[in-house]
Amino acid sequence: MSVTRSALLGGWQLESFDVGARRPFGEQPRGLILYTADGWMSAQLAPGPGAEPGQPGIAYCGRYRLDEATAVLHHQVTLSTLPELLERPQLRNARIDGDVLTLSTDDAVLTWRRSR
Template sequence: MNVRGAWRLEAFRETTSSGEVREPFGKHPRGLLLYTHDGFMSAQLMAPPTAHIDAHDIFGLPDAEAAAAARGYVAYSGPYRLVPGGIEHDLDVALFPGWLGTRQVRGAILEGRSLRLSTMTPYISRGAEVTAQLDWLRATSHSRSTTDVCEPPHEFPRDVVIAGL
């Protein structure tokens, strides 16, 4: 199974132990999943923003706004390995501190340009035991979501400094 490259999130669903299906980030979640050739991965998932936060100081955001933004975001990265029927993600970095150092095992089905990842064991989400299913579509060169507001440059000039990096 060749999962290397970039993937765009198409759907994120949780199913409770009673069979209720929920979309924790709504009908139009955003996300990128990257698998590198040298064995690392990064997952970034977010709910569409519900309010514009007009702040340029990412560490000076008021607590309530920072908490609301984090509640609609999932992020983690680390090494990965393919295993029979799935993928293991070993988390070196995670937005949720309880995931640091854990192994997240995902069932994986690759069909053409589509990748379906599923949690292998239930977890607790908003007070209920759930399993998750995430549907990804292989990203194409310079593909972008329909909510982007500007064209990405094909290449940054060498003298451009990106603020905050």
């Protein structure tokens, strides 16, 4: 399904975080990502049961832009617990299927469910 800005808006709860064959945040990661109508986003991810030992949480926020033609989200991070996220826009391939948002990079796939 194509991704539109209006379909993206709101809150999404993290269901899975896969890095290759690994699940560094465990089988039940916790997280929330928000997209606002005025172009702001915020994401918080926390390890759940079975997470890799010492796995820190991740939090970042900033402006976002969606290229609807390519379904690529551009996260322009302005504050982050991971300094490397500040170095350049974070690009995410986006797909929405009903109440499921999938964000992916070359390395990771994150699955989110619309928060009600």
